[in-house]
Each structure stands twice: as C-alpha cells, then as structure tokens.
Amino acid sequence: MAATAPRRRGPRRATTEGEILDAALALLDQGGATAVSVRGIAARVGVAPNAVYTYFPDKAAVVKALVERLLSEVNHDVFADRAQPWRLRVEALALELRQRLTAHPGVVQLMISGPVTGPQALALHEALLELLDDAGLNPADAPRASYLLFVYIVGSLALVVADVEEPGPLPPEAGWIARRRQALAKTPADHYPRAATAAATRAAYISTEQYLWGLHRLLDGIATSAQPSIEQRARDAIHQDGHSSPHNTPATSPLH
Amino acid sequence: MAATAPRRRGPRRATTEGEILDAALALLDQGGATAVSVRGIAARVGVAPNAVYTYFPDKAAVVKALVERLLSEVNHDVFADRAQPWRLRVEALALELRQRLTAHPGVVQLMISGPVTGPQALALHEALLELLDDAGLNPADAPRASYLLFVYIVGSLALVVADVEEPGPLPPEAGWIARRRQALAKTPADHYPRAATAAATRAAYISTEQYLWGLHRLLDGIATSAQPSIEQRARDAIHQDGHSSPHNTPATSPLH
DNA sequence: ACCTGAACACCGTTCAAGT
DNA sequence: ACCTGAACACCGTTCAAGT
Numbered sequence: 001m002a003a004t005a006p007r008r009r010g011p012r013r014a015t016t017e018g019e020i021l022d023a024a025l026a027l028l029d030q031g032g033a034t035a036v037s038v039r040g041i042a043a044r045v046g047v048a049p050n051a052v053y054t055y056f057p058d059k060a061a062v063v064k065a066l067v068e069r070l071l072s073e074v075n076h077d078v079f080a081d082r083a084q085p086w087r088l089r090v091e092a093l094a095l096e097l098r099q100r101l102t103a104h105p106g107v108v109q110l111m112i113s114g115p116v117t118g119p120q121a122l123a124l125h126e127a128l129l130e131l132l133d134d135a136g137l138n139p140a141d142a143p144r145a146s147y148l149l150f151v152y153i154v155g156s157l158a159l160v161v162a163d164v165e166e167p168g169p170l171p172p173e174a175g176w177i178a179r180r181r182q183a184l185a186k187t188p189a190d191h192y193p194r195a196a197t198a199a200a201t202r203a204a205y206i207s208t209e210q211y212l213w214g215l216h217r218l219l220d221g222i223a224t225s226a227q228p229s230i231e232q233r234a235r236d237a238i239h240q241d242g243h244s245s246p247h248n249t250p251a252t253s254p255l256h
Numbered sequence: 257m258a259a260t261a262p263r264r265r266g267p268r269r270a271t272t273e274g275e276i277l278d279a280a281l282a283l284l285d286q287g288g289a290t291a292v293s294v295r296g297i298a299a300r301v302g303v304a305p306n307a308v309y310t311y312f313p314d315k316a317a318v319v320k321a322l323v324e325r326l327l328s329e330v331n332h333d334v335f336a337d338r339a340q341p342w343r344l345r346v347e348a349l350a351l352e353l354r355q356r357l358t359a360h361p362g363v364v365q366l367m368i369s370g371p372v373t374g375p376q377a378l379a380l381h382e383a384l385l386e387l388l389d390d391a392g393l394n395p396a397d398a399p400r401a402s403y404l405l406f407v408y409i410v411g412s413l414a415l416v417v418a419d420v421e422e423p424g425p426l427p428p429e430a431g432w433i434a435r436r437r438q439a440l441a442k443t444p445a446d447h448y449p450r451a452a453t454a455a456a457t458r459a460a461y462i463s464t465e466q467y468l469w470g471l472h473r474l475l476d477g478i479a480t481s482a483q484p485s486i487e488q489r490a491r492d493a494i495h496q497d498g499h500s501s502p503h504n505t506p507a508t509s510p511l512h
Numbered sequence: 513a514c515c516t517g518a519a520c521a522c523c524g525t526t527c528a529a530g531t
Numbered sequence: 532a533c534c535t536g537a538a539c540a541c542c543g544t545t546c547a548a549g550t
Contacts, residue, residue: 016514038543048516050544055514059543112365112418122448129450143454147461148470155411162368192378194385198399205403214404221477272533294524304535306525311533315524516549523542530535 017055019045024066025104032167033106033113036063063110064118070107071120074100076127086135087219093128094153094215098208101157105170108157125150137222145222152218160206177203273311275301280322281360288423289362289369292319319366320374326363327376330356332383342391343475346405349384350471353409354464361417361426368414381406393478401478408474416462433459 023044027035038059042049056062079093101107125146132142163180164170171179181203189196204210279300283291294315298305312318335349357363381402388398419436420426427435437459445452460466 037541039541047514049542050517050546051515053544109368112368112414114421115419116415122443122451126448126451129454133450139453140457142450143457144466144469145473147458147466148473151411151415151470152408154415155407158368158414159372159407159410163371165370187378192382194389194398195378195382197395198385201396201399202403210400210403213400214407217401217404217477217481218474219477220480221473221475224476224480225473293522295522303533305523306527306536307534309525514550516547518546518548520545521543524540526539527537528535529537531533 016045020052020055020062021066021069024062025069028066028106028110029104030168031106033109035167036066036106036110038062060114063113067107067111067116068118068120070100070104071118071124074120074124076123079127079131082134086131087223089131089134090128090149090219091212091215093131094149094211095208097124097153098157098211102160102170105161105164106167108154108161112154112158141222141225148218148222152214156211156214163206173207177207180204180206272301276308276311276318277322277325280318281325284322284362284366285360286424287362289365291423292322292362292366294318316370319369323363323367323372324374324376326356326360327374327380330376330380332379335383335387338390342387343479345387345390346384346475347468347471349387350405350409350467351464353380354413354467357413358416358426361420362423364410364413364417368410397478397481404474404478408470412467412470419462429463433463436460436462 020041023041024036026044027037027040031040038052039049041062042052045051052062056065074096078096079089081089084092101111128146128149129142132145133139137145161170164176170176181200184199184202187196187199195202276297279297280292282300283293283296287296294308295305297318298308301307308318312321330352334352335345337345340348357367384402384405385398388401389395393401417426420432426432437456440455440458443452443455451458
C-alpha cells in the first residue's frame with residue numbers, strides 16, 4: 001500500500017497524510033468522536049476542506065486509518081513472552097489494549113462504526129490466535145475464543161466511554177466511581193430492590209477491577225470447556241487424542 | 257413522568273411525542289443511526305425542525321427515549337420462569353435481546369452513545385439480578401456477572417452491526433457468512449498464518465452460533481467461580497456457609 | 513499531484529414572533 | 532402550549548478550475 005514515494009527534497013510541507021491523521025487525532029482527543037470532521041481536519045492543517053480528498057477517498061477512510069494508527073501503538077511485547085502463563089498473557093493484552101484505547105476515548109466509537117479489518121487489527125488477531133494456541137486450545141476453539149475476548153474488550157471499552165458525556169480524557173477512576181455511586185444511590189428500592197442494594201457494586205462497573213473480574217470469568221470459561229482437564233492432560237502426555245495439544249502452561253488463574 | 261395530560265378532544269393531532277419516536281424509528285430502520293436527525297424527524301412528522309424542541313430538550317433526549325422504547329419491547333416472560341435452569345433463562349434473555357435489537361440494527365450505536373440508565377434498562381438489569389440470584393450467585397458476584405453479560409451482549413451486537421456498511425435490515429445469516437468467507441479467504445497466509453487457516457471460522461464470527469458459543473463460555477466461567485461446586489452444594493444442603501444459597505437448578509450446560 | 517472557490521444538500525440549535 | 536421563519540454555525544462531498 002505505502003509505495004516508496006519520491007520524497008520531495010523541498011524543506012517544509014510534511015507527508016501531509018500523517019498531518020491529516022495528527023489533526024484528526026487532536027480533534028478526537030479534545031472533542032470526541034463527533035468532533036472528527038473533514039472540515040475540522042482541514043482547518044487544523046491549514047488547508048481547504050476538499051484538499052483532504054487528495055489523500056483519502058472519504059471520511060470513512062480517514063477514520064479507518066486513524067484507528068489503524070492507534071492500534072499500531074499497541075505494544076505486542078507485553079504479551080509475547082511464551083514462558084509466561086497464557087492467562088497472564090491474555091490479561092496483559094487486555095490491559096494494554098484498554099490503556100491504549102482509553103487514552104483516546106472517542107476511538108472506540110470510531111472502531112465500531114465499521115468493520116475492523118486493517119493490517120494492525122489483523123496482526124493483533126494473529127497474535128491472539130498464537131497465544132491461544134500456546135495455551136493448548138484446539139484449532140477450532142482458538143479463533144472462537146479470540147473473538148470472544150475481542151468482543152469483551154471492545155464492549156467493555158464502549159460502555160465505559162459511553163458513561164461519560166463530556167468529551168476529553170476520561171476522569172480519574174476513584175472520583176468517577178464516587179460520582180456514579182452518588183447517582184446510583186437514588187435507585188428507587190421499591191421498584192428495583194436488587195439494583196438498589198447493589199448500587200455500590202454498580203458504581204464500580206466502569207473500573208479496571210470489574211474489567212479484570214469479567215476477564216477472569218471469561219478465561220475460566222475458556223479454560224473449562226476448551227482446555228483438557230488435569231486428568232485428561234495427564235493422559236494426553238501418553239496418548240494424544242487429536243482434540244487438544246497442551247504445550248507449556250498450567251491452567252491456574254493468576255489473580256483469582 | 258407521563259402525567260395524565262388533559263387530552264384534547266379535537267380529532268386529528270395524535271400525541272406527537274409518540275409521533276416523533278415513530279419517525280425517528282423509521283429513519284433509524286431505513287438509514288441507520290446517522291439518519292436519525294432532528295430535521296429528518298420534523299420533515300416526516302410534517303412540521304418545522306424546531307417544533308421537535310417542544311417535546312424534547314435536544315436530540316440526545318430523543319435518542320434516549322427511542323432506546324427506551326425499543327428496550328420496552330423486550331419480552332421479559334421468556335426468561336421469567338424460575339422452574340427453568342438458570343443457564344437456559346440467561347440464554348433466552350440473550351437471544352431475546354439480540355433479536356429485538358438486531359431488528360433495528362442502528363440502535364446499538366445509539367445505545368452506546370451515552371449512558372444506558374432509563375427505567376426500561378434498569379428493569380432489565382433488575383430482572384437479570386433476580387435471575388442470577390435464583391442461580392445461587394452470592395450478592396457480591398451477581399451484579400458483576402450481570403454487567404459482564406450485558407457487556408458481552410452489547411459488544412457482540414455492536415461488532416455484528418459494524419460488519420455491514422449499508423444501512424437497513426441485516427442480511428440473512430447464511431449469505432452473509434458466505435460473503436465474509438469469500439473475503440477472508442484472501443487473508444495472506446505468509447503474514448497471518450493462523451488467521452488465514454481460521455478463515456472459515458472467522459467468517460462465522462457474526463453468527464448466532466458464535467454468539468451462543470461465547471455466551472456458554474461465559475456461563476461456564478460464572479458458574480465455575482461464582483457458584484458452589486457440586487460437592488459444596490451437597491454440603492450446603494445441610495450446613496449453610498453464608499457464601500452461597502443454591503435454590504433450584506443444577507449447573508448443567510443446556511446446549512454444550 | 514496538489515490545492516482552491518464555489519456550490520449543493522445537509523446538520524443541531526436558538527431566538528423572536530405568532531396563535 | 533404549540534408551532535413557525537429566519538438565522539447561525541456547522542457538516543460531507545463534488546465539480547471545474549488553477550498551478
């Protein structure tokens with residue numbers, strides 16, 4: 001795709017494709033997903049609105065490229081170490097993605113405004129498949145599990161971001177939860193007794209702790225059904241049954 | 257909220273608040289989330305754009321009311337039967353929500369454009385908490401599990417809807433998957449070997465079957481960690497330990 | 513190849529005015 | 532209470548024209 005362009009030797013005037021994405025990112029960060037506009041980008045770059053169409057066919061292409069750029073900032077090293085237990089590696093991936101994407105809250109909305117099929121998204125998918133293969137999942141379950149994890153991660157972020165109405169960076173977690181607790185305390189106990197009782201827990205839905213709690217339940221579910229049992233793995237060591245191929249890690253939960 | 261208005265006796269001119277939501281829904285169904293505009297609604301109702309502001313303070317309020325209306329169409333009966341195993345009940349809820357929301361694909365984007373806190377959303381939350389309580393989850397885990405399920409359901413629907421770019425009703429599943437398989441077959445095996453091998457499975461990510469597969473893993477994870485084991489439940493029948501209160505259902509997976 | 517001016521068909525929202 | 536005309540500050544995209 002990115003053919004080695006002739007690279008003009010004149011001093012000013014940068015790549016201008018990167019400039020456009022820089023401008024789009026700046027708009028995203030200060031105004032949220034709705035603030036990313038072709039006209040806004042053009043104004044920031046210092047150019048007429050339609051000049052953007054020299055580099056991108058339409059706004060959707062700009063958004064797609066922006067999503068790819070942010071996905072490219074995900075550090076694959078944090079979950080690449082095959083000596084680590086697979087659960088810890090998945091957890092590292094989930095936390096890394098959460099951190100990178102919540103740093104630009106609006107990007108989640110942009111991501112789910114169209115199919116996520118760019119090279120960076122595919123590379124992440126590939127890495128996760130590798131990871132789950134290392135975990136001993138069979139080839140039929142690994143992709144299913146990878147999508148399950150992706151759905152959970154994206155869904156979590158989408159709901160977290162949706163909870164704040166003002167654009168800009170997400171508020172610090174502690175104060176955010178406190179504010180939610182205050183609001184949820186008004187839940188009418190006569191109509192919604194259980195929701196009212198659980199108000200404090202509900203306030204923490206947007207927390208990293210809830211995020212990890214859910215992830216661990218999910219990993220339990222994947223391990224339970226898609227990994228061989230301890231007894232089965234013992235037998236596997238002698239007689240392979242073609243359904244599973246345990247590699248290196250035990251199915252212990254790291255934090256639970 | 258809905259105080260009994262004087263109800264004019266003149267023949268024409270309906271509630272006009274419902275008319276607005278009808279128009280918004282029609283726009284949503286034929287043009288997707290982006291087609292829901294104040295001006296479009298006004299044109300459909302046959303009124304000046306600013307007339308909408310007589311009934312709603314802003315567009316966000318219209319969207320919120322529309323989401324609530326669609327959530328109100330969710331049939332609680334399909335998961336209300338306490339004689340049914342809890343897993344089947346959760347599955348019924350998940351399928352009911354999926355069916356209702358995919359009937360109006362754009363609504364998922366509208367839902368996650370702001371906090372989901374209306375009465376209908378709360379009622380659903382309450383019902384799910386009741387259900388998980390029936391399942392024997394302790395009061396600390398039930399709300400966490402309910403949010404986990406909600407995240408999964410909403411995340412799944414968001415990604416399913418994001419996969420189609422044209423607005424309007426979702427395509428029939430079989431042809432949709434076939435089209436995806438055709439596209440994913442082009443995955444370069446040299447760069448993404450596992451993703452390429454799993455192309456057929458990836459094509460079915462948007463299927464109801466994958467949706468249920470993920471849900472079952474999730475239920476396994478919830479049952480494993482938050483429900484007492486079989487032995488523990490046997491002991492529970494005699495000696496209550498205050499951590500769990502099993503009611504009526506075994507932890508068998510219905511479809512797996 | 514890269515950019516512009518001008519235009520088209522849209523947005524959400526406000527304000528003053530009318531009934 | 533309910534609605535309108537007019538306006539303001541925005542959108543994405545196209546087209547013909549310029550360098």
